[in-house]
Amino acid sequence: MIEVRDLRKAYGERKAVDGVSFSVEEGEIFGILGPNGAGKTTTVECVAGLRVPDAGRVRVAGLDPVADHDRVTRVLGVQLQRSELQAKLTVREALELYATFYERPADRRALAGRLGLDAHLDARFGTLSGGQKQRLLIALALVGDPRAVVLDELTTGLDPRARRDTWDLVESIRANGVTVLLVTHVMEEAQRLCDRIAVIDGGRVTALDTPAGLIGRTATARVISFAADSPLDPADLAALPGAAEVTGRDGRTVVTGTDATVDAFVSLLARRAVTARGLRITDATLDDAYLDLTS
């Protein structure tokens, strides 16, 4: 659905995007994750045809977003970071106005219903809460009945409940067959929603995998923790194969490492015939993987 090959874009001397490649399959939720200034927004702006790449190839449903801009706007909906509308425009007016941009717009009433906006149709944009504004901006990205949608930092500034509601919404968008390209800083969001994630840092893709794949490739994929007064020698723990770190935290000993570390740890317990009180073995989070994968 979306293909980006060796994309390059500089602002003067500054190389914002420096050879980015990825492709997004139809029906996928594909995440772009990376630190501030990594080139995420520039990348999706090139996908949407809002910026002209210096080099590289971008295709959306086989179309060139610059040369075929009109046709691309019919297949690709866009919700950009920090979008604003006129404060006095009502929700109904915004939906009607945006629908006029398309030959075959989506059913506005059904869309407003799906996005929980029916009760707010006469409310003015300026009076909406952050979550309601975000839902309206997503509705406007979907009003052209697109096959794919770009969502750039859509839950920034939302409270935990509004954030979760928005995640449910993204899942329902995909369930309706729309491909989603999601730019995010929120690890929990990426881990929960994305089928695959490209980590972008310094204008380049530094890793591209499923959330579980990204976590699995870090040196600290597994976390073993147990009560600190368990009869285990820290030197033995540090010597376990693959062990990255042995630390103390909140009255517990924490060993990070790989599957091999877990296997050897279990053998160590058996050999010494000791019990590690309160033992927990968990996976690292995408947060841990992200910090490993970015500068």
Ligand SMILES: Nc1ncnc2c1ncn2[C@@H]1O[C@H](COP(=O)(O)OP(=O)(O)OP(=O)(O)O)[C@@H](O)[C@H]1O
């Ligand atoms: N219009 C512009 N003119 C000049 N430099 C720009 C412009 N837009 C972005 N940049 C620079 O290009 C780099 C990449 O910016 P971009 O907005 O693509 O990153 P980002 O990953 O989306 O960052 P953030 O997470 O902070 O939104 C940054 O160094 C930024 O300062």
